[in-house]
Amino acid sequence: MKIALIGADGQLGSDLQKVIPASELIPLTLKDVDITDAQKLEKVLLACQPDIVINTAAYHNVDACEDNLEAAFKVNVLGVKNLCRSAQKNNIILVHFSTDYVFDGEKTTPYSEADCPRPVNAYGISKLAGELYIRSQLERYFIVRSAGLYGVAGCMATGRLNFVEIMLKLAREKGEVKVVDDQIVSPTYTLDLARKVYGLVQTEHYGIFHLVNHGQCSWYEFAKKIFELTQTKVKLEKTTTAAFGARARRPAYSALDNARLRALGMDDMREWEAALGAYLQEMGKLGSHFRESRV
Numbered sequence: 499m500k501i502a503l504i505g506a507d508g509q510l511g512s513d514l515q516k517v518i519p520a521s522e523l524i525p526l527t528l529k530d531v532d533i534t535d536a537q538k539l540e541k542v543l544l545a546c547q548p549d550i551v552i553n554t555a556a557y558h559n560v561d562a563c564e565d566n567l568e569a570a571f572k573v574n575v576l577g578v579k580n581l582c583r584s585a586q587k588n589n590i591i592l593v594h595f596s597t598d599y600v601f602d603g604e605k606t607t608p609y610s611e612a613d614c615p616r617p618v619n620a621y622g623i624s625k626l627a628g629e630l631y632i633r634s635q636l637e638r639y640f641i642v643r644s645a646g647l648y649g650v651a652g653c654m655a656t657g658r659l660n661f662v663e664i665m666l667k668l669a670r671e672k673g674e675v676k677v678v679d680d681q682i683v684s685p686t687y688t689l690d691l692a693r694k695v696y697g698l699v700q701t702e703h704y705g706i707f708h709l710v711n712h713g714q715c716s717w718y719e720f721a722k723k724i725f726e727l728t729q730t731k732v733k734l735e736k737t738t739t740a741a742f743g744a745r746a747r748r749p750a751y752s753a754l755d756n757a758r759l760r761a762l763g764m765d766d767m768r769e770w771e772a773a774l775g776a777y778l779q780e781m782g783k784l785g786s787h788f789r790e791s792r793v
Contacts (some may be wrong), residue, residue: 501699502526502546504533505554509660510595512651513692514552524548528555533577536584543584550699552593553581556625560599561745563621574624575631582635591638593699598645598683598710600626603749608684608714610757611643611706619746629706641706642695645754646720649688650780661685662777665721666730674733678742679718682751684710687773689780694759694767707758711770714753723771727778729785 499522505511506525515525524546531542533555543551557563557573578594585592599622600615617623632639652658659667668675686709694709715723718736725732739748759765768776778784 499550499700500524500546500548501550501552502543502548503552503554504531505556507651508554509647509649509651510688510692511554513649513688514554514695516689517692517696533580534572536580539580540584540587543588543590547588548590550591550593551581551585552695552699553578554595556595558597558621560619560621560748563624564619564746567620567624570620570624571627574621575627578628578631582632585636585639591640591699591704592632592636593640593642593695594628594632596625596629596641596643597622598643598752598754599749600629600643601749601752603681603751605751608753608755609708610755611708612757618749621746622749633706638702638704640695640698640704642691642698643706643708643754644686644691645710645752646683646685647688647691648685648777650777651688661717661720662724662774665724666728666783669725669730669732674735675721676735676737676742677716677718677721678739679716679736680738680750681748682714682716682753683720684712684714684753685720685770685774686710687768687777689777690767690773694764697764698759701762703758703762705758708754708756709759709767710754710756711767711773712756713770715770720770720774723774724778727775727785728783729787 502524504526507527557570563570600617601609602616615626648660648662756765
């Protein structure tokens with residue numbers, strides 16, 4: 499099995515590189531291929547001849563999408579269209595990542611794959627459009643929706659910082675942090691996600707999957723746990739989405755349920771608190787009390 503990984507140097511791509519055996523992996527970065535360039539994409543995939551393409555490339559700056567819809571659609575929809583055409587022509591299985599932001603946040607229990615998407619911002623609209631294109635064109639595909647991603651490599655869109663690192667940076671520099679408490683999510687460690695994706699692509703259970711660490715919390719609760727586990731002294735305060743004033747509307751509730759994974763007997767994802775502790779241990783930032791308790 500040969501797996502071409504697009505976006506290999508990104509936050510999720512870096513962890514996928516850790517779990518996919520080198521003998522199977524063809525790592526590709528933006529220097530190697532741009533999914534918006536159909537001709538170059540086709541040329542690269544013809545040269546690689548992979549069995550599977552894992553696409554982690556996306557325009558995912560949620561607020562920027564509101565003012566740059568054309569740029570968002572160029573990557574999240576037209577780029578996906580190019581991938582679908584190459585997959586069809588070359589008999590390739592496509593693995594594509596989507597988001598909890600395809601949902602409107604009106605529910606109060608976790609969204610399963612059976613729930614109807616209804617995005618409330620431009621980013622979610624562009625990601626749903628990409629999903630729909632894949633579903634209309636391919637038979638062999640995995641669309642993986644996840645949420646609240648953080649990993650060792652960090653997010654390119656935020657200068658290689660993820661939410662965890664942003665919180666710790668703000669605590670160091672300002673001593674006080676305000677975080678929204680009216681958005682509920684399922685924070686997910688990209689290493690856990692990568693491991694499960696690699697296991698999933700070895701099956702023939704194609705379609706849409708939700709893959710998140712178990713449980714849910716507000717961004718405030720997530721920040722509180724970060725500071726607790728790192729034993730960081732900081733003044734942490736709650737704020738509201740309205741007071742924060744972000745450009746794009748966010749769903750108030752977008753926790754996900756790994757329903758299909760559970761039905762297949764494959765849902766061994768960790769609780770989000772345990773995954774966060776593992777990440778902090780990997781980064782050498784877990785507080786001494788918690789390091790001792792984990793031995």
